[in-house]
Amino acid sequence: MIELAPNHKFGLPIATPVLPAAGVFGYGDAYRDLVDYRCLGALVTHPVSLHPRRAAYPPRIAVRGEHLLIHTGHPNPGLSAILRQYRDLWERLGVPVILHVLAGTSAEMAEVMDKLSGETAIQGIELGLDEHTSVEKALALLRSICLNSDLPVIVRVPFVGVSALASPLAEAGADALTLTSPPRGLLPLSEASDDEPLPLMRGRLYGPAVFPLLLQQLSYWIPRLPVPVIACGGITSIADARACLALGAVAVQLDAVVWRHPDLLATIAKELANDSDNATP
Amino acid sequence: MGFHCPSLVAWNMVSMSKHTTAVFREAHPEPPFWRVRFEMVNPPRPGCFLLADFGAPLREVLFPAALHTEGFDVLVPPGHPVQRLLPGESVDLLGPFGRGFQTEQVERLLLVAEAQLLSPLLPLLEAAPMVTLVLAAPTRALLPPAQRFPPSVELHLITQDGSVGYAGTLETCHNADSPLLEAIPWADRLCASCDPAFYPKLARMVRQQRLNPPPNFAQVLIQVAMPCGVGACEICRVQTVNGERRACTDGPVFDVLDFVF
Numbered sequence: 001m002i003e004l005a006p007n008h009k010f011g012l013p014i015a016t017p018v019l020p021a022a023g024v025f026g027y028g029d030a031y032r033d034l035v036d037y038r039c040l041g042a043l044v045t046h047p048v049s050l051h052p053r054r055a056a057y058p059p060r061i062a063v064r065g066e067h068l069l070i071h072t073g074h075p076n077p078g079l080s081a082i083l084r085q086y087r088d089l090w091e092r093l094g095v096p097v098i099l100h101v102l103a104g105t106s107a108e109m110a111e112v113m114d115k116l117s118g119e120t121a122i123q124g125i126e127l128g129l130d131e132h133t134s135v136e137k138a139l140a141l142l143r144s145i146c147l148n149s150d151l152p153v154i155v156r157v158p159f160v161g162v163s164a165l166a167s168p169l170a171e172a173g174a175d176a177l178t179l180t181s182p183p184r185g186l187l188p189l190s191e192a193s194d195d196e197p198l199p200l201m202r203g204r205l206y207g208p209a210v211f212p213l214l215l216q217q218l219s220y221w222i223p224r225l226p227v228p229v230i231a232c233g234g235i236t237s238i239a240d241a242r243a244c245l246a247l248g249a250v251a252v253q254l255d256a257v258v259w260r261h262p263d264l265l266a267t268i269a270k271e272l273a274n275d276s277d278n279a280t281p
Numbered sequence: 282m283g284f285h286c287p288s289l290v291a292w293n294m295v296s297m298s299k300h301t302t303a304v305f306r307e308a309h310p311e312p313p314f315w316r317v318r319f320e321m322v323n324p325p326r327p328g329c330f331l332l333a334d335f336g337a338p339l340r341e342v343l344f345p346a347a348l349h350t351e352g353f354d355v356l357v358p359p360g361h362p363v364q365r366l367l368p369g370e371s372v373d374l375l376g377p378f379g380r381g382f383q384t385e386q387v388e389r390l391l392l393v394a395e396a397q398l399l400s401p402l403l404p405l406l407e408a409a410p411m412v413t414l415v416l417a418a419p420t421r422a423l424l425p426p427a428q429r430f431p432p433s434v435e436l437h438l439i440t441q442d443g444s445v446g447y448a449g450t451l452e453t454c455h456n457a458d459s460p461l462l463e464a465i466p467w468a469d470r471l472c473a474s475c476d477p478a479f480y481p482k483l484a485r486m487v488r489q490q491r492l493n494p495p496p497n498f499a500q501v502l503i504q505v506a507m508p509c510g511v512g513a514c515e516i517c518r519v520q521t522v523n524g525e526r527r528a529c530t531d532g533p534v535f536d537v538l539d540f541v542f
Contacts, residue, residue: 026513033299055518
């Protein structure tokens with residue numbers, strides 16, 4: 001077993017170091033006909049907020065070469081509806097469930113944690129932060145979770161905020177960090193014409209170009225952080241996953257590549273299991 | 282850091298029922314498209330879709346243009362990567378996904394399409410004893426030849442430049458003599474594949490021409506990006522009277538009167 005939260009009183013053990021990233025895998029049942037969930041170390045849910053959120057106005061995706069720019073607005077029906085709909089499924093899923101949580105204020109986060117009290121279907125929290133989150137706000141959100149919940153807390157750190165946020169969060173009690181959430185970018189929309197101003201789409205960047213940026217972050221930060229790091233961003237192959245683990249990541253999260261190759265989760269988990277078996281004397 | 286997977290053997294035994302392949306058989310020009318034939322067990326119903334891996338970062342949405350006992354046809358634009366396939370080569374597919382057209386027990390079926398989006402309606406040309414197709418294009422050259430349609434189909438053409446049929450567009454097709462307006466009271470089911478910008482207008486036409494149309498009288502296919510096909514990515518959300526819905530799992534065929542415009 002791999003321990004994602006070695007300093008937590010309950011811990012967060014996972015059987016394989018392969019997880020879907022928040023926002024690509026739904027809430028648990030979407031891939032039931034395409035992925036054997038036993039290959040997952042844990043299910044990381046789609047981002048959930050206290051209150052319902054509507055989808056961003058289209059377009060929500062732009063494709064350029066191998067890269068995707070995505071802006072969904074993290075639509076979700078709100079925490080209560082999600083718990084009603086998925087609690088039973090999560091109980092019998094057979095893998096730990098990590099709820100990816102969004103909150104604007106520490107009071108809102110306290111309300112989220114209050115609703116989660118007594119929930120046995122959830123084994124961990126992944127706190128999602130956007131790129132505008134200050135250190136003070138990030139620490140306040142983390143404190144709010146720790147004060148109001150016994151669950152282990154992973155923080156997904158925004159790409160541009162790693163240098164400011166990673167160490168303070170690790171020292172303030174985050175059990176693990178996910179490095180990183182996708183970088184933000186702009187792309188011209190394909191409908192652009194010559195005689196009009198170039199319409200641009202703003203969104204999160206997915207694709208293989210993110211991977212070297214991820215390795216750069218991992219190689220610098222893993223030796224400097226006192227908590228486990230989960231690698232996330234542009235991982236599209238077993239070689240990519242091995243590179244992340246070789247740099248010291250405890251697990252990898254696969255993002256948009258899952259939509260094209262849902263079987264990649266199982267393939268990577270299986271190959272890494274073989275690596276591990278071969279390495280055992 | 283060792284870990285042990287208890288069920289590696291079992292992983293290989295689990296049936297991933299939505300991950301499949303189709304065998305490419307042949308492709309031939311059918312201007313302005315190419316018709317491509319695949320062999321596949323359980324091809325999608327009309328209006329349902331497959332996600333095909335042609336090497337791009339996202340899978341491509343394929344709607345069947347014809348269904349056979351042994352597979353299906355799709356229409357693709359010239360230069361599509363499928364034209365590089367050799368007969369017998371496999372294409373990696375996910376699906377079928379989605380809720381398609383419901384045309385059971387329909388006597389008079391009205392199909393409405395813009396020529397470049399006609400393909401998903403083609404499997405319905407013989408889905409009812411009486412079928413009328415209202416087909417719009419900017420000009421005659423962009424319309425498929427009439428002889429491609431079964432003789433039993435009553436064909437009404439609309440061209441923006443008036444080169445053939447009714448002069449105008451679907452959106453401006455609201456005069457009393459317009460073929461679309463005339464056909465709506467006749468039909469007991471309407472299936473459309475058009476630019477979504479036309480659907481508010483279509484909803485108004487249906488409300489004007491039909492007194493209390495039954496649920497699903499007017500079914501419209503919405504073609505939006507559907508990267509995952511399974512309701513995981515939340516990119517294909519559309520607004521309906523019942524709240525936001527996912528085109529990939531709740532659609533891509535919806536009752537036009539359920540849309541919020």
